Amino acid sequence: xxLVVATSRPMRRFAILAAAILSAAxxxxxxxxxxxxxxxxxxVRDKALAxxxxxxxxxxxxxxxxxxxxxxPAMARARDWAVATLMALGFENVHVEPFTTRVWTRGEExxxxxxxxxxxLQIIGLGNSAPTPTGxxxxxxxxxxxxxxxxxxxxxxxxxxxxxxxQKMPRTQDGSSNGAIGxxxxxxPLEAARRGAVGYLVRSLSTDKTRLPHAGASxxxxxxxxxxxxxxxxxxxxxxxxxxxxxxxLVLSSSVQPAAPAWTVVGEIKGSARPNEVVLxxxxxxSWDPGTGAIDDGAGVAIATGAAHVAIxxxxxRRTIRVVMWGSEEQTGxxxxxxxxxxAEIPGIVVAGESDLGAGRIWRVSLPARGAATPAMxxxxxxxxxxxxxxxxxxxxxPGADLEExxxxxxxxxxxxxxxxxYFDWHHSADxxxxxxxxxxxxxDVAVWASFLYVVANSDVDFRKP
Amino acid sequence: xxLVVATSRPMRRFAILAAAILSAAxxxxxxxxxxxxxxxxxxVRDKALAxxxxxxxxxxxxxxxxxxxxxxPAMARARDWAVATLMALGFENVHVEPFTTRVWTRGEExxxxxxxxxxxLQIIGLGNSAPTPTGxxxxxxxxxxxxxxxxxxxxxxxxxxxxxxxQKMPRTQDGSSNGAIGxxxxxxPLEAARRGAVGYLVRSLSTDKTRLPHAGASxxxxxxxxxxxxxxxxxxxxxxxxxxxxxxxLVLSSSVQPAAPAWTVVGEIKGSARPNEVVLxxxxxxSWDPGTGAIDDGAGVAIATGAAHVAIxxxxxRRTIRVVMWGSEEQTGxxxxxxxxxxAEIPGIVVAGESDLGAGRIWRVSLPARGAATPAMxxxxxxxxxxxxxxxxxxxxxPGADLEExxxxxxxxxxxxxxxxxYFDWHHSADxxxxxxxxxxxxxDVAVWASFLYVVANSDVDFRKP
Numbered sequence: 001x002x003l004v005v006a007t008s009r010p011m012r013r014f015a016i017l018a019a020a021i022l023s024a025a026x027x028x029x030x031x032x033x034x035x036x037x038x039x040x041x042x043x044v045r046d047k048a049l050a051x052x053x054x055x056x057x058x059x060x061x062x063x064x065x066x067x068x069x070x071x072x073p074a075m076a077r078a079r080d081w082a083v084a085t086l087m088a089l090g091f092e093n094v095h096v097e098p099f100t101t102r103v104w105t106r107g108e109e110x111x112x113x114x115x116x117x118x119x120x121l122q123i124i125g126l127g128n129s130a131p132t133p134t135g136x137x138x139x140x141x142x143x144x145x146x147x148x149x150x151x152x153x154x155x156x157x158x159x160x161x162x163x164x165x166x167q168k169m170p171r172t173q174d175g176s177s178n179g180a181i182g183x184x185x186x187x188x189p190l191e192a193a194r195r196g197a198v199g200y201l202v203r204s205l206s207t208d209k210t211r212l213p214h215a216g217a218s219x220x221x222x223x224x225x226x227x228x229x230x231x232x233x234x235x236x237x238x239x240x241x242x243x244x245x246x247x248x249x250l251v252l253s254s255s256v257q258p259a260a261p262a263w264t265v266v267g268e269i270k271g272s273a274r275p276n277e278v279v280l281x282x283x284x285x286x287s288w289d290p291g292t293g294a295i296d297d298g299a300g301v302a303i304a305t306g307a308a309h310v311a312i313x314x315x316x317x318r319r320t321i322r323v324v325m326w327g328s329e330e331q332t333g334x335x336x337x338x339x340x341x342x343x344a345e346i347p348g349i350v351v352a353g354e355s356d357l358g359a360g361r362i363w364r365v366s367l368p369a370r371g372a373a374t375p376a377m378x379x380x381x382x383x384x385x386x387x388x389x390x391x392x393x394x395x396x397x398x399p400g401a402d403l404e405e406x407x408x409x410x411x412x413x414x415x416x417x418x419x420x421x422x423y424f425d426w427h428h429s430a431d432x433x434x435x436x437x438x439x440x441x442x443x444x445d446v447a448v449w450a451s452f453l454y455v456v457a458n459s460d461v462d463f464r465k466p
Numbered sequence: 467x468x469l470v471v472a473t474s475r476p477m478r479r480f481a482i483l484a485a486a487i488l489s490a491a492x493x494x495x496x497x498x499x500x501x502x503x504x505x506x507x508x509x510v511r512d513k514a515l516a517x518x519x520x521x522x523x524x525x526x527x528x529x530x531x532x533x534x535x536x537x538x539p540a541m542a543r544a545r546d547w548a549v550a551t552l553m554a555l556g557f558e559n560v561h562v563e564p565f566t567t568r569v570w571t572r573g574e575e576x577x578x579x580x581x582x583x584x585x586x587l588q589i590i591g592l593g594n595s596a597p598t599p600t601g602x603x604x605x606x607x608x609x610x611x612x613x614x615x616x617x618x619x620x621x622x623x624x625x626x627x628x629x630x631x632x633q634k635m636p637r638t639q640d641g642s643s644n645g646a647i648g649x650x651x652x653x654x655p656l657e658a659a660r661r662g663a664v665g666y667l668v669r670s671l672s673t674d675k676t677r678l679p680h681a682g683a684s685x686x687x688x689x690x691x692x693x694x695x696x697x698x699x700x701x702x703x704x705x706x707x708x709x710x711x712x713x714x715x716l717v718l719s720s721s722v723q724p725a726a727p728a729w730t731v732v733g734e735i736k737g738s739a740r741p742n743e744v745v746l747x748x749x750x751x752x753s754w755d756p757g758t759g760a761i762d763d764g765a766g767v768a769i770a771t772g773a774a775h776v777a778i779x780x781x782x783x784r785r786t787i788r789v790v791m792w793g794s795e796e797q798t799g800x801x802x803x804x805x806x807x808x809x810a811e812i813p814g815i816v817v818a819g820e821s822d823l824g825a826g827r828i829w830r831v832s833l834p835a836r837g838a839a840t841p842a843m844x845x846x847x848x849x850x851x852x853x854x855x856x857x858x859x860x861x862x863x864x865p866g867a868d869l870e871e872x873x874x875x876x877x878x879x880x881x882x883x884x885x886x887x888x889y890f891d892w893h894h895s896a897d898x899x900x901x902x903x904x905x906x907x908x909x910x911d912v913a914v915w916a917s918f919l920y921v922v923a924n925s926d927v928d929f930r931k932p
Binding site for chain 2: 063117456
C-alpha cells in the first residue's frame with residue numbers, strides 16, 4: 001500500500017475552501033514534558049471549549065461534500081476535502097491510504113401496500129439487499145412483533161411471504177439497544193430467507209417517530225430487504241391485526257462493486273521526543289447516503305481533528321498525535337486495511353480511540369487498567385471531571401469498528417462514551433444533518449479528547465502491555 | 467345537487483369493518499329540554515372522556531383508507547368508509563353530497579444540488595405547481611432569508627433564477643404563525659414569477675427539524691414550485707453564503723382535473739322538538755397525500771363523529787345534531803359546494819363549527835356574543851372549565867375553511883382553539899400519521915365538543931341574529 005498525497009484540482013478547490021476553516025496553524029513550542037500537566041491539561045480543556053475548529057470542520061464536510069458513501073464520487077470529494085482540511089490546519093505527513101473494498105450501492109426503491117388498503121410505504125433498502133425482480137415483488141406479509149418470534153418459526157414457515165419484524169428500539173443513553181436488537185437488521189434477512197421468505201422488512205433501528213426509515217448493513221441473504229419507518233411498521237401491524245391477508249409490493253434495485261477504490265486520510269504532528277510513539281484518534285469519513293453524515297460520522301472526524309488541533313496548539317508534543325479519517329466504516333473495510341498497512345508500527349501505538357457515536361456529550365470515560373492510575377491520568381481526570389464526565393471502573397469494551405483489527409493486534413484503546421439518547425433518532429436516516437449537532441455538546445467532546453491527547457502525548461503514561 | 471346514498475360493494479365492506487368501531491347505537495330517550503342542563507352536560511363530558519369512538523374512527527380511517535387526496539381513488543374509498551361508519555354508529559339520514567372541484571395531482575418529483583456540492587434535496591411539490599420541462603429544470607438559485615426580502619426585488623431581478631425563501635415558521639400555541647408566514651407558500655410562486663423566476667422553493671411551513679418536507683396549496687403561477695425540508699433550506703443557505711453560484715435541478719410532474727368528482731358525507735340525528743334547527747359540527751375527510759391524514763383532518767372527523775355520538779347517546783336531542791365530513795378542504799371546493807347546496811336551510815343553523823387544527827387539547831373556546839351569557843352556556847362553561855378550557859372575551863374570528871361560505875351567508879359559528887404547538891411539526895407531511903395523536907388529548911377534544919353539542923341541542927340558546 002502506497003501513501004498518496006492527493007493533488008487533484010478538486011483538492012485544491014477544497015484547500016481554498018478550507019482556508020476559511022483555519023485558525024492559525026500551530027506555532028511549535030518547546031518540549032513541555034516536565035511542566036505541570038494538571039495546569040496545562042485544564043488550559044487545553046478551556047481552550048478547546050472556545051475553539052471553533054470542530055464545528056467548522058463538520059459544517060464544511062456536511063455542506064461542501066454532503067452524503068459520501070464508500071464507492072461514490074462523493075467519497076472521492078471527501079478524500080480531497082480531508083487532505084485540504086488537514087493541510088490547512090497545519091498537520092504534517094498528510095496523506096491518503098488507498099485500499100479496495102466491497103461496495104453495495106442503492107438504486108431505485110419503493111414499497112406500497114397493494115391491499116386491503118392501498119398506500120405507499122416509507123422504506124430504505126438495507127445494505128447487501130438483493131434486488132427485486134424486474135417489475136418488483138408482491139407477496140403477503142407475515143408480521144412478527146419480535147425478532148425472536150420470527151426465529152421461532154420452523155423451516156419453510158415463511159415460504160413465499162415477506163417477513164416483517166416490528167420490534168421497536170428503546171431509547172438508551174449508552175446506545176446499547178443497538179447491540180441488543182441490531183441483530184434484527186444485520187441477520188434478519190438471512191434468518192427470514194432460511195425460513196422460506198422471499199423478502200424481509202424490519203422496523204428501523206430508530207428511536208424517533210418520523211416517517212424517515214433508517215438504513216444500515218445486513219448480511220447478504222439473497223432476498224430483498226429493507227427498513228420501514230416506525231409509523232409504517234405500526235401501520236402494517238394494525239392491518240395484519242385485522243386478520244385478512246395484507247399484500248405488499250417492493251421495488252428494490254442495487255449494484256455491487258466487488259473491489260471499489262476507497263481511501264483513509266491521515267495527518268499527524270510528529271512527536272519531539274518519541275516520534276515513534278503514537279497517540280491515535282479518528283472518526284470515519286464515509287457515511288450512509290440518505291443524510292449528510294453529520295452525526296455519523298462527520299462529528300467524529302471533526303472531534304478528532306479539532307481535539308488534535310487544540311492539543312498541538314500548545315506546542316509540539318513529545319509523542320506523535322495522529323488523526324485518522326477512515327474511509328469505509330459503514331460497509332466495513334477500512335479497519336482491516338489500516339491494521340494491515342500499519343502492522344509494523346502497531347507496537348508503537350500508545351493508545352487509540354475512535355469517535356463514532358455522534359455529537360452528544362461524553363458522559364463516561366473508560367481507560368485501560370494499565371496507565372489509569374498514573375499522575376498523568378490524574379491530570380486528565382482533573383481536567384475532564386468538571387465537564388460532567390464520570391470515570392468507569394471497568395476497562396473499555398469496544399474500540400470502534402475501524403479499530404477492531406488494530407486493537408486485536410495489540411494496540412491499547414480507550415472508550416469515551418457519548419450520550420446516545422438521541423443518536424438513533426437520526427442515525428443512518430435522511431435526518432442525519434448538521435442541525436442535529438449542538439455546538440456546545442460538540443465543544444465538550446473536543447475538550448475531553450483534547451485534554452486526553454495533550455496529557456498522553458506530553459507524558460510517559462503507557463497503556464501498552466509491558 | 468342530489469343526495470346520494472352510497473350502496474357500492476366497497477361501502478358494504480367498510481360497513482363490516484365499521485362494525486368493529488361500534489359502541490351500541492343510541493337508544494333514544496325522552497325530550498330532555500327541561501332537565502338540569504348543568505348536571506347533564508357534566509355527565510356527557512365524563513362519558514366522552516371514557517368513550518373510545520373517536521379514537522376508533524381515526525384509527526380506522528387512517529389505517530383502512532390512508533392518504534386520501536381529493537380526486538384520487540382513495541377519496542372514493544374514504545366516502546364509502548364515511549357512509550359505513552356513520553351508519554354503523556346509528557346516525558340518520560346518512561348521505562353523500564356530490565360536487566365537482568378542480569384537482570391538482572402530484573407526479574414524479576425530485577431535486578438535487580448540481581453544484582458546487584452535488585447532493586439530493588428533500589422536496590415536495592406545492593399544490594398548483596407547474597410541471598418542469600421534460601428532463602427537468604436546472605438554474606442558479608437566489609436565496610432570500612425572508613419573504614419580504616424577495617418581495618423587495620424589482621421586476622426582472624430574478625430572471626432565469628430559482629427563487630428560494632428560507633424563512634422559518636416559529637412555534638405558536640394558537641397556530642397563528644401559519645397565518646403570519648403562510649403567504650410565502652400561498653403567494654410565493656406568483657410573486658417569484660412576477661420578478662422573472664423560473665422556479666420557486668420555499669422552506670416548509672414546519673416547526674420540526676426533520677428532512678420531511680410539508681406540502682400545501684399555492685396560487686397557480688405557471689412555474690414549478692416546491693417546499694424544502696428545514697435542513698435542506700439551511701443547506702442551501704450555507705452554500706449560498708459561500709458566495710459562488712449554486713445550481714439546483716428540479717423535476718416536478720403533475721396533472722390537473724378541471725372538474726373532478728368529490729363528495730361530502732353527512733349524518734345526523736333529527737331533533738325531537740325543533741328538527742329544522744341544526745347544530746352542525748364537522749371536519750374534512752380529504753387529506754394531502756404524503757401522510758395518512760391523521761391530524762389533518764382524520765382527527766377532526768373523529769372528534770365531530772365521536773362528540774355527536776356521545777351527545778346523542780343520552781337521548782334524542784330537541785334540535786338536530788349534524789355531522790359533516792367535507793370532501794375537499796385541502797384544494798378548496800367543499801365549503802362553497804356545501805353553502806350552495808344548503809342555502810335554503812342556512813337560517814336554521816343555530817351554530818356551526820369545524821374541527822381542523824389537529825388532535826391537541828382545546829385550550830380556548832370563543833362563543834358568539836349573542837347567546838354567550840345564557841344559562842345554557844353557563845352549563846356548558848361549567849362542564850368545560852375543568853377540562854382546562856378558558857373562555858375568550860372576544861368573539862370567534864374564523865370558522866374553518868369549509869364553513870367560510872356558510873357563515874358568510876349568516877350561520878353563527880364557534881371557534882374552539884386546539885393547542886397547535888406541535889401541529890406544524892407534522893401538518894401536510896409524511897409524518898401526519900396516527901402515532902402523533904395522543905388518545906387523552908383527543909378525548910378532551912371530544913368531551914368539550916360533546917358537552918357543547920348536548921347543551922345547544924337540548925336548550926333554547928340561540929346565537930343567530932334576531
